[in-house]
Amino acid sequence: MPEFTPHVRSAAVDAVAGSGVPRAERDTRARVARLILENGPVTASALGERLGLTPAAVRRHLDALLADGMIEIRRARPSASRGRGRPAKLFAITDKGRNAFVHAYDDLAASALRFLAETAGEHAVSEFARRQLADLEERYAPRLRDLPPQERVYALAEALSADGYAASASKAPHVLGGTQLCQHHCPVAHVAERFPQLCEAETEAFARMLDTPVQRLATIAHGDGVCTTHVSPVKAANEESGGISL
Structure with missing residues (x-):
């Protein structure tokens, strides 16, 4: 991307x-x-x-x-600590x-993907998105591979921020468990609004790099203020899958 x-x-x-x-x-x-x-x-x-x-x-x-x-x-929102x-x-x-921070080539990218979808079908757009993310995954994966599972999402956030995604990671709400990855900037938000395959391919890449299931909860492309991805606890994920990593 x-x-x-x-x-x-x-x-x-x-x-x-x-x-x-x-x-x-x-x-x-x-x-x-x-x-x-x-x-x-x-x-x-x-x-x-x-x-x-x-x-x-x-x-x-x-x-x-x-x-x-x-x-x-x-x-x-008012809180108890702030009083009335x-x-x-x-x-x-x-x-x-x-x-103002969106990539200057949005219109060209959208036109190219539209042409691809019309001439080769929507599946071709999905394949294009996966290939684009393969480059990002190839650069990020070596940084994450040798880290303890609980540290990978934080390293991923740092790598994404270095590429302009303004990302952060934190513990997810207690009811969900795991961690939460937030991207405050998406260079292709307007293109992804028309072609959600870009977001889907990114989510798939996150799951592979973090070696645990992830779920996209919100996206800038859909009108949310932040792209939010829930990252399942690695231990819980492995237990559910019988100890086999995804």
Whole structure:
């Protein structure tokens, strides 16, 4: 699948901040948007701490991004620890903001896959997706193979982030068990919206690399804010399959 190359990063900066903004201001604004993209809904104070910006500077960039429709305001759900105070104001990326980070060749890729589907059938698109993921799997697998099973998903998240997927891994909710892999950016989200075979092939590759069943719970291509994959505990998975790895 396409990687988040330096050329695309440069184009994203221009798309997020606008060409009429001074370079230093433009780069900082793009970094603010990037952090919001990678970390999901986040507070202004958290952004300031991560970037070393004053509250006034953060507010200036957030106001500009809000005015351009790149981000939106959400309210955090009240919690017992917060009491009855006003809900915290969170900033989240919008579809327009995410589009600024989308690969520049989306339209060409969609047209090519559409042609492939029309001339060779949908199964050809699935085969194409698997071959594309084979390259990614070939690069990632050696990093994961010798790691303890419980560490592989975290190493996979690091590898995906290095390729621009803004990925993270954490323990899944107790009711599910296992771990959860989140991708806050998808370079082919708009193409995958039309061709879900791309997401399916990626999920299959994750299962092979992690050597345990995985389940895609949400995708950016389907309108969710994050691509979320549940990774089953390796021990439980092996017990269910009679001790045979997938």
